[in-house]
Amino acid sequence: MGIDAIRNEIEHMRRQISRQNKDILSLRRAGVDTAASLLLLSRMQDKVDVLVAERDRLAGDERRRYACGKVINGTPASRRM
Numbered sequence: 001m002g003i004d005a006i007r008n009e010i011e012h013m014r015r016q017i018s019r020q021n022k023d024i025l026s027l028r029r030a031g032v033d034t035a036a037s038l039l040l041l042s043r044m045q046d047k048v049d050v051l052v053a054e055r056d057r058l059a060g061d062e063r064r065r066y067a068c069g070k071v072i073n074g075t076p077a078s079r080r081m
Contacts, residue, residue, distance in 0.1 A: 003058040006051055013048045017041065 001009075024037050 001054075003055060006055045006058065010048055010051045010055060013044060013051070017044050017048070020044065 020037065020041050024034050024041065027034050027037065
């Protein structure tokens with residue numbers, strides 16, 4: 001899965017989580033038990049956390065590369081203080 005696909009999936013999941021939160025609030029106001037909904041919400045948030053970690057790993061890999069494909073291993077000596 002590419003970094004753009006992961007970013008899109010994160011965005012989609014966050015929208016779903018927001019909707020789920022609103023639904024849970026509505027259910028609480030109506031006096032309905034929300035335990036199952038909260039479990040689903042926590043699983044969704046865990047999945048987003050995994051996707052964010054994967055996105056950060058992929059983004060880090062992209063940042064460490066020059067245009068020619070060489071890997072940057074830290075700060076060059078010319079820019080160190």
